Amino acid sequence: MKNNRDRSIAFLMLLPSLILLGIFVYFFIGRAIQSSMTDWGENPAQPPLSETVEISYVGLDNYVRLMTSFTESSFRVSLVNTFFFTIFFVAGCIMVGLFLAILLDQRVAGEGIFRTIFLFPMALSFVVTGTIWRWMLQPRGGVNILPTLIGLDPIDFAWVNSQETWFQFLWQDVPRILTFVGIGILLIMAVRYALNQRWRSMGFVAAAAIVGLLVFMAGAWDYIWPALDVPAAEPTIAPKGFNVALLGVIIAAVWQMSGYTMAMFIAGIRGVAEELREAARVDGASELGVYRYIILPQLNPIILSAMIILGHISLKIFDLVFAMAGPDNAKTIVPGILVYTKGFRANAFASASAVAVIMLFFVAIIIIPYLWTQLRSDDD
Amino acid sequence: MNQYTAQQWRRYTIRVGIYVALLLMTAIFLIPVYVVIVTAFKNPAEINLASTWQLPTELYWQSFSEVMAEFGPRFGNSVQLVIGATILSSIMGSMNGYVLSKWEIPGHKFLFPLMLFGMFIPYQAILIPLFEFMRDIDLYGGIPGLILIHVVYGLPITTLIFRNFYVDIPDEMLEAAAIDGAGFWKLYTDIVFPLSIPGFVVVIIWQFTQIWNEFLFAVTMTSNDAQPITVGLAQLAGGEAVKWNLPMAGAIVAALPPLIVYIVLGRYFIRGLLAGSIKG
CATH class of the missing domain: 1.20.5 (Single alpha-helices involved in coiled-coils or other helix-helix interfaces)
Structure with a gap:
């Protein structure tokens, strides 16, 4: 079976796919990185779509502008939005999915029907979901008037039109916040190592915390976190924090995707041997105890996978926001929408590419280690 | 007691x-x-x-005919797109999966993850170079171009599903046939392909729903007369003074094909879904 002629045929059959993916993934990524370092579409003297457009290399200017310029504050809002969206969306899907999976694990009648119902939104387009929820979350209708059906007052909440921002902070403070959160995590780890008497690990972690603090005090952030053009204007034109307008989008996203986590968890729970559960029951564990001490620990790797898959989906989110809030809603802007409006409306190809490269960067950080561990354990 | x-x-x-x-x-x-x-x-x-919450006093079907008048060509576009892209990407995925699981191609250990990475990237990252490229090869704006795009970006998931499917076919089966003189093609047509019908069902259903529901390429890579149904729906629902009966009827029309597939063949849909997390 392994003769050379057949092997060559095999390689030739794989080749078209390799070439196509080589061009459409890796060459294009290279092109995008290259474009992001030019003035393509930023130079008013050069119409970006003309055949004779002259494009010059500008280094990291586009990135610096995104991080500092008064006119690019929407990019900073989009980053903060993605951060909060990811946290609430991932946490929501995991909690709802786990709840549904545990409910369906109770040998209920009609289990198949329930599963079909909880999973059906996964078969819909984000555009369909967005359209439906946009109607349901009209400020003076839909969900807001549900309480009136039982004689209560309507809810007064503008959903995607809300202008409120919770947990506000200053963009200039982000490096400080990140540093303190990082050091805090390291210190907690150090205390836990100390309690387990793992002194070497504790030493490493504590040393890392001290080095981090020193580097921070030496002003290292000033080099990688450039100062804003007009720092005073930033909080008024675009306050940073959790934009409440995202809440409705998060609810719709959880409605659509929690069936997915449910399916992952059901597969995981079914993988826990019945003997293991039975043994725990014989040892006197309650039904809840069985979940808490036997099943949940075994689900940890699945929860991690779910966090990574959902996390990378939320970094890329585009269609749902587009359909629910439109591409021009300043409060629900996300990087995916920004690439669209910059690139395909304003023809600002270079800065659109810079935003796209930053998206790719964040996705790559979480996906590359994931792929690596998944495929490595696959080989055994 | x-x-x-x-x-x-x-x-x-x-x-x-x-x-x-x-x-x-x-x-x-x-x-x-x-x-x-x-x-x-x-x-x-x-x-x-x-x-919002009240039942209609009488069934008013006209919204659907209005929507279909507006959607008609777009529904057709989506059908063409989905058929073309699904068939091509499943055939190529099956071939790739066969090669990667049964033929030791030099470097397959790093080629496979490089292929898989393509299904996780944010497509925004390749959107502008893709736009340039499609314009250069004169496929920008039409359905054939969009089919090409969906075939290429569908390759990682279809390859993954088929590869994982074929890994379970025992090598001894192929080796026995190879001793009898079967080559690359005969092994595929006589042994691998007949065993992979469920794999094809999973892949076809998955690609069908994904491509039908897709929006980013649909809205950026097509001109007016080649737009798929998701773009039509977004336009119907966008804007301020919306008559909501139309977007809702449109949502039903756009959701129906994948929903029917899901209800009829749900088991296979879930397998495709879980395959996306690599091992499930």
Whole structure:
């Protein structure tokens, strides 16, 4: 079976796919990185779509502008939005999915029907979901008037039109916040190592915390976190924090995707041997105890996978926001929408590419280690 | 005796609690379905914010014919797109999976993850170079171009599903046939392909729903007359003064094909879904 002629045929059959993916993934990524370092579409003297457009290399200017310029504050809002969206969306899907999976694990009648119902939104387009929820979350209708059906007052909440921002902070403070959160995590780890008497690990972690603090005090952030053009204007034109307008989008996203986590968890729970559960029951564990001490620990790797898959989906989110809030809603802007409006409306190809490269960067950080561990354990 | 009944009582209330929770969640999951249907069947004159939750006084089918008049060509575009892209990407994926699982190609250990990475990237990252490229090869704006795009970006997932499927076919089976003189093609047509029908069902269903529902390429890579149905729906629902019976009827029309597939072949849909997390 392994003769050379057949092997060559095999390689030739794989080749078209390799070439196509080589061009459409890796060459294009290279092109995008290259474009992001030019003035393509930023130079008013050069119409970006003309055949004779002259494009010059500008280094990291586009990135610096995104991080500092008064006119690019929407990019900073989009980053903060993605951060909060990811946290609430991932946490929501995991909690709802786990709840549904545990409910369906109770040998209920009609289990198949329930599963079909909880999973059906996964078969819909984000555009369909967005359209439906946009109607349901009209400020003076839909969900807001549900309480009136039982004689209560309507809810007064503008959903995607809300202008409120919770947990506000200053963009200039982000490096400080990140540093303190990082050091805090390291210190907690150090205390836990100390309690387990793992002194070497504790030493490493504590040393890392001290080095981090020193580097921070030496002003290292000033080099990688450039100062804003007009720092005073930033909080008024675009306050940073959790934009409440995202809440409705998060609810719709959880409605659509929690069936997915449910399916992952059901597969995981079914993988826990019945003997293991039975043994725990014989040892006197309650039904809840069985979940808490036997099943949940075994689900940890699945929860991690779910966090990574959902996390990378939320970094890329585009269609749902587009359909629910439109591409021009300043409060629900996300990087995916920004690439669209910059690139395909304003023809600002270079800065659109810079935003796209930053998206790719964040996705790559979480996906590359994931792929690596998944495929490595696959080989055994 | 007393304790026994107390325990029975406890178990009974827990059972009731479980079913109440399940029915409550079912209601929450189905609320949007209720809203879509009652709104789509209402006479536009009857639709206002205050009456969101009321049933239509009479069934008003006209929204659907209006939507189809507007959607008609786009529905057709989506059908062409989905058929072309699904068939091509499943055939190529099956071939790739066969090669990667049964033929030791030099470097396959790093080629496979490099291929898979393509299904996780944010497509925004390649959107502008893709736009340039499609324009250069004169495929920008039409359905053939969009088919090419969906075939290429579908390759990682179709390859992954088929590869994982073929890994389970014992090598001894192929080796036995190879000793009898079967080559690359004969092994595929006589052994691998006949065994991979369920794999094809999973892949075809997955690609069908993904491509039907896709929006980013649909909205950026097509000109007006080649737009798929998701773009039509977004336009119907966008803008301020919306008559909501139309977007709701449109949502039903756009959702129906993948929903029917899901309801009829749900088991295979879930397998495709779980394959996306690499090992499930």
